[in-house]
Amino acid sequence: MSLSEGVRTPYQRYQSWFDQQDVGRLSKKAQEAEAFFRRTGITFNVYGQADAEERLIPFDLVPRILSNTEWTKLSRGIEQRVRAINAFLHDIYNRQEILRAGVVPIELVANNEAFLPEMMDFSPAGGVYTHIVGTDIVRTGENEFYVLEDNARTPSGVSYMLENRETMLQMFPELFSKIKVQPVSDYPKNLRRSLEASAPAGCSGRPCVVVLTPGIHNSAYYEHSFLADQMGVELVEGHDLRVMDGHIAMRTTRGYKVIDVIYRRVDDEFLDPLTFNPKSMLGVPGIMDVYRAGNITITNAPGTGVADDKAVYSYVPDIVEFYTGEKAILKNVQTHRCAEKDTLQYVLDNLADLVVKEVHGSGGYGMLVGPAASKKELSAFAAKLKARPSNYIAQPTLSLSTVPILTEAGLAPRHVDLRPFALVSPNAVDIVPGGLTRVALTEGSLVVNSSQGGGTKDTWVLEG
Amino acid sequence: MLGKTAGGLFWMFRNLERAGNTARLIEAGFRIALTRSSDPESEWKSVIVTSASQMAYDAKHDGYDSARVTDFLLRDPGNPNSVLSVIKFARDNARLVRTALTTEVWGAVNETWMVLSKVLKEPIPETDLPDVLATIRQQGALVRGALHGTMLRNDIYDFCRLGTFIERMDSTARIIDVKYHALLPATSFVGSRMDNVQWEMVLRSVSAHASFRWALDGEYNAPNIAQFLILDRRLPRSLAFCASQLVDNLNYLAEDYGTRPESLAMAEALNVRLKNRDIGTIFEEGLHEFLQSVIGDGRALGFQIEQDYRFNA
Numbered sequence: 001m002s003l004s005e006g007v008r009t010p011y012q013r014y015q016s017w018f019d020q021q022d023v024g025r026l027s028k029k030a031q032e033a034e035a036f037f038r039r040t041g042i043t044f045n046v047y048g049q050a051d052a053e054e055r056l057i058p059f060d061l062v063p064r065i066l067s068n069t070e071w072t073k074l075s076r077g078i079e080q081r082v083r084a085i086n087a088f089l090h091d092i093y094n095r096q097e098i099l100r101a102g103v104v105p106i107e108l109v110a111n112n113e114a115f116l117p118e119m120m121d122f123s124p125a126g127g128v129y130t131h132i133v134g135t136d137i138v139r140t141g142e143n144e145f146y147v148l149e150d151n152a153r154t155p156s157g158v159s160y161m162l163e164n165r166e167t168m169l170q171m172f173p174e175l176f177s178k179i180k181v182q183p184v185s186d187y188p189k190n191l192r193r194s195l196e197a198s199a200p201a202g203c204s205g206r207p208c209v210v211v212l213t214p215g216i217h218n219s220a221y222y223e224h225s226f227l228a229d230q231m232g233v234e235l236v237e238g239h240d241l242r243v244m245d246g247h248i249a250m251r252t253t254r255g256y257k258v259i260d261v262i263y264r265r266v267d268d269e270f271l272d273p274l275t276f277n278p279k280s281m282l283g284v285p286g287i288m289d290v291y292r293a294g295n296i297t298i299t300n301a302p303g304t305g306v307a308d309d310k311a312v313y314s315y316v317p318d319i320v321e322f323y324t325g326e327k328a329i330l331k332n333v334q335t336h337r338c339a340e341k342d343t344l345q346y347v348l349d350n351l352a353d354l355v356v357k358e359v360h361g362s363g364g365y366g367m368l369v370g371p372a373a374s375k376k377e378l379s380a381f382a383a384k385l386k387a388r389p390s391n392y393i394a395q396p397t398l399s400l401s402t403v404p405i406l407t408e409a410g411l412a413p414r415h416v417d418l419r420p421f422a423l424v425s426p427n428a429v430d431i432v433p434g435g436l437t438r439v440a441l442t443e444g445s446l447v448v449n450s451s452q453g454g455g456t457k458d459t460w461v462l463e464g
Numbered sequence: 465m466l467g468k469t470a471g472g473l474f475w476m477f478r479n480l481e482r483a484g485n486t487a488r489l490i491e492a493g494f495r496i497a498l499t500r501s502s503d504p505e506s507e508w509k510s511v512i513v514t515s516a517s518q519m520a521y522d523a524k525h526d527g528y529d530s531a532r533v534t535d536f537l538l539r540d541p542g543n544p545n546s547v548l549s550v551i552k553f554a555r556d557n558a559r560l561v562r563t564a565l566t567t568e569v570w571g572a573v574n575e576t577w578m579v580l581s582k583v584l585k586e587p588i589p590e591t592d593l594p595d596v597l598a599t600i601r602q603q604g605a606l607v608r609g610a611l612h613g614t615m616l617r618n619d620i621y622d623f624c625r626l627g628t629f630i631e632r633m634d635s636t637a638r639i640i641d642v643k644y645h646a647l648l649p650a651t652s653f654v655g656s657r658m659d660n661v662q663w664e665m666v667l668r669s670v671s672a673h674a675s676f677r678w679a680l681d682g683e684y685n686a687p688n689i690a691q692f693l694i695l696d697r698r699l700p701r702s703l704a705f706c707a708s709q710l711v712d713n714l715n716y717l718a719e720d721y722g723t724r725p726e727s728l729a730m731a732e733a734l735n736v737r738l739k740n741r742d743i744g745t746i747f748e749e750g751l752h753e754f755l756q757s758v759i760g761d762g763r764a765l766g767f768q769i770e771q772d773y774r775f776n777a
């Protein structure tokens with residue numbers, strides 16, 4: 001048993017270890033890993049199912065391996081991209097030079113659901129909008145990396161990056177003494193430091209950081225509690241917080257305590273019932289006033305969604321050039337904006353070969369994978385497209401590279417993507433070497449989302 | 465610590481304690497019905513009354529027997545006090561306060577929920593009942609062991625213990641109260657076979673039939689048993705023991721926080737009522753009235769703790 005396409009250099013040492021393993025033992029290890037995940041409660045809730053059962057994200061125990069050289073290029077590209085995205089957000093909420101220069105069409109911002117007028121003429125502490133970014137990357141060849149999405153609102157999945165590594169360390173300690181892998185375990189410490197560095201200017205002493213969760217029924221609740229626990233900060237819900245003397249304070253057993261930084265995992269819409277959705281029970285009434293007065297840092301900032309809209313995505317290479325004066329290091333996937341009339345016709349004509357996504361969609365919901373769709377699905381989707389063209393973009397199906405997973409029949413190739421996590425503070429961009437590798441477990445499938453049956457792997461960046 | 469977290473810890477341990485108490489009640493009822501009673505229906509009824517679920521039970525069932533009572537108390541999802549329900553509450557509370565728990569405690573509670581949801585999924589045949597009850601007991605021991613072995617002795621631990629003892633005091637008081645007539649030293653009953661059955665039931669319900677033999681040299685009579693369950697500080701389920709633990713944990717909190725809240729004064733008053741007295745004066749006061757007032761004081765104390773430590777907004 002070995003890999004059909006030949007072994008890429010970073011995998012060679014792993015391959016020689018793997019060749020000496022008994023597949024029966026490995027399958028048993030895989031079951032152990034699953035029991036460990038269940039007992040630890042590393043689960044997610046699936047929406048829209050009757051009994052909202054907690055599910056495991058399947059874990060594949062063959063690591064995805066990147067060389068240090070590959071990683072260096074990737075991380076430089078990501079850093080460039082997140083700096084440009086922050087500059088873009090600051091610009092569109094202040095002077096709007098990029099719109100005036102005609103680089104990005106004004107309608108794209110003005111008509112954007114994620115654009116918040118409440119953020120105009122305001123600059124958050126240190127000028128940082130997206131403190132945490134998860135950049136989705138795919139690979140099509142040896143040195144061909146493409147950015148698929150910039151998740152600039154509330155990227156999730158970092159807990160799986162950390163837990164997957166812990167699981168691998170527990171199951172195969174011998175591997176890590178044979179192969180030198182760069183550690184990821186500093187992430188929670190770096191996250192806390194990065195959040196503290198973004199505290200309001202008026203904050204004295206060590207900033208008080210909290211994680212804001214919608215509650216135990218949220219699909220990513222495990223991650224919220226994990227991050228709070230790992231950082232050693234409180235995990236709060238909206239009803240634990242209130243406005244007090246122009247600050248935000250949390251209700252503790254000793255009384256109310258002022259907080260400085262909120263790492264919120266609640267969407268913009270629910271953040272403040274006085275400003276946004278008045279029915280929201282998840283937010284804090286009045287928090288936007290405190291925010292605009294500069295007395296609380298909200299991470300990521302409200303309104304960052306403008307930058308990870310899939311239509312804006314298609315302009316990111318231009319955005320990078322506009323603010324950095326450099327060419328984008330990482331490529332974009334060619335993107336057809338269905339809002340443009342000729343393009344819409346092209347997309348309709350070639351629907352069977354394209355992937356079509358909602359501009360604001362996420363989680364793999366509401367998308368069409370042309371080559372995998374039936375005739376009926378294609379025509380149904382064409383109708384939706386025609387009804388609301390500006391709601392969609394289309395991309396060619398890339399010939400994604402594959403990595404090996406362990407199946408009952410031994411190793412088999414599957415498609416993957418990679419989500420490294422960048423931390424942005426006023427002083428630095430910090431990217432932990434690795435990220436979340438998501439894998440489409442069904443043979444030939446391109447959809448890696450956990451809500452659609454995808455799995456995860458540990459991601460290794462080798463020492464240089 | 466967040467007020468919500470303190471509340472989550474308190475209720476997590478109330479629910480865990482409740483699961484154990486319910487299992488113990490069923491165990492006692494099952495044993496008595498099998499071995500001693502000429503009237504098993506009334507024994508099962510008293511189990512339902514003791515578990516404070518008579519109204520919910522009567523709304524659903526007509527008459528009392530082993531199969532229906534055990535099913536209702538162990539696994540009926542419509543009964544908020546069934547073991548299945550309270551374990552789910554406890555686990556939800558544990559998820560809520562995940563950041564305050566050690567990995568061991570969280571893992572033990574999560575495993576307890578996983579194991580018991582599976583065990584209690586299908587109706588339990590009489591032959592399997594002893595095994596199921598043993599599993600519930602073992603899982604409880606696992607959580608307790610993880611708590612005592614791994615948690616820092618700080619305010620987090622105090623709120624866990626407060627939940628445990630508020631629940632336990634209430635449970636023990638109700639167990640005695642349901643059988644108080646058998647514990648009254650009315651001469652006509654003393655030593656009758658009927659009394660012995662009732663006493664054994666009470667002692668088994670608090671897992672104290674063996675310790676009673678050891679501690680009081682097997683002097684089975686009503687005043688001894690009442691004294692043991694109410695006033696004996698050696699027995700970890702006696703009212704006096706629970707009250708003194710509540711005072712201890714509230715005192716640790718008071719030292720830690722530098723405040724003396726109302727709840728501490730209430731717990732001290734309750735503790736004084738149970739200290740340095742003999743069972744004779746309690747009988748004079750009226751056993752039933754005494755137990756009712758302890759139950760009322762315990763409930764008020766629970767509410768006051770919630771307020772003093774800001775469990776709710």
